[in-house]
Amino acid sequence: MEITILGIESSCDDTSAAVIRDGALLSNVIASQAVHAEYGGVIPELASRAHGQNIVPVVDLALKKAGVAPDEVDGIAVTRGPGLLGSLLVGVSFAKGFAIAQDTPLMEVNHLQGHILAHFVTLPDNPDAPKPGFPFLCLLVSGGNSQIVLVRDYLDMEIIGGTIDDAAGEAFDKCAKIMGLPYPGGPLIDRMAREGDPKAFRFAKPSVGGFDYSFSGLKTSFLYFLRDRVADDPDFIEKHKADLCASLQATIVEILMNKLVKAAKQYDIAEIAVAGGVSANSGLRDAILAAGRKYGWTTYIPPLSLTTDNAAMIAITGYYKYLREEFAGLDMAPAARAADL
Incomplete structure (x- = not known):
């Protein structure tokens, strides 16, 4: 029997709906919010209002693109958290209403778990793409998280290392802001880094035990470095922007990779994946392949379409929960800080 899952993602500023049938992606619709760019970051109140406007047309379009009627959906999966509470509330409320109206099971999904399971979505343009074998290690890097996750099975994951302060994606964006680049700065740094020398400048690397990460010291080092150089030459940033981007990116990637290599050796695992928004960074993707x-x-690197927040990853996680009958009750509430994977 075919199983069709509708996925809903609204954890931050992207409203997304996707339809998956037996693990194969039928549609994945994303509505982004440009309004936040002028503020230099996501404004929670504006985000939740935009989700409220976008959720119905996005779901309608996803179902139409998939050629699936609402009553053909076997289960609906929704991001419970982590994320912005107001944004999550829109998605969870819609999912509950849909579950009641269609008398269909509801599955709650941890957003971070979804990023990892994005590797198991079967895409129409590459149906035979290899998928990670268990167990594997996944470097999960995004604007709010930097983790190394031991994945024993689809729904059996353990975080063996995480950030003790800031995440890699946050470091990219905040350092970009220091240089006067618009939000979001991470993709701009990646683009400019391709024209620069990654060895032009050196920045502080943290000394943190185990497999944990820290990026607050790097941000401080970068800020003070620019403060001192700009004091001597007001045009320093503009003259060296490409080299600054390349050196910063190389430093962040090196920090991420050193711990991943250490974890792979200690756990004796050679199946290695990367996931999350920062997995779209070309420097990190190249480093993963080189280490491989x-x-x-x-190594397993997700297609760019599945690196950012999207509902396909929520739907595939819901699919595996549906198979195990791990259903949520209608009393399920969104959680800004979700529990462990």
Whole structure:
């Protein structure tokens, strides 16, 4: 019997709906919110209002693109958290209403778990793409999280390392802001880094035990470095922007990779994946592939369409929960800080 899952994602500033049938993606619609750019970051109140405007047309379009009627949906999966509470509330409320109206099971999804399971979405343009074998290690990097996750099964995951302060994506965006780049700065740094020298400048690297990360010291080092250079030359940033971007990116990627290599050796695992918004960074993608060749890893890098927040990853997680009958009750509430994976 075919199983059709509708996924809903509204954890931050992207409203997304996707339809998956037996793990194969039928549609994945995303409505982004440009309003936040002028404020240099996501404004929660504006985000939740935009979700309220977008959720119905986005779901309607996703169902139409998939050629699926509402009464053909076997289950609806929705991001419970982590994320912005107001944004999550829009998605959860819609999902509950849909579940009641269609008398269909409801599955709650941890947003971070969804990022990891995006690797198991079967895409129409590449149906035979290899998928990670269990167990595997996943470097999960985004604007709010930097984690190394041990994945034993679809729904059996353990965080073995995480950030003790700021995340890698936050470091990219805040350092971009220091240089006067518009929000979001991460993609701009990636673009400019391709024209710069990654060894032009050196910035502080943290010394943190285990597999944990820290990026607050790097941000401070970058700020003070620019403060001192600009004091001597007001045009320093503009003259060296490409080299600054390349050096910053190389530093962040090196910090991420050092802990990943250490974890792979300690756990003796050669199946290595990367996920999350920062997995779209070309420097990190190249580093994962290079490490794979050096250490004999089998590496898995998601297509760019599945790196950012999207409902396909929520739907695939819901699919595996549906198979195990892990259903949520209608009393389920969104959680800004979700529980462990």
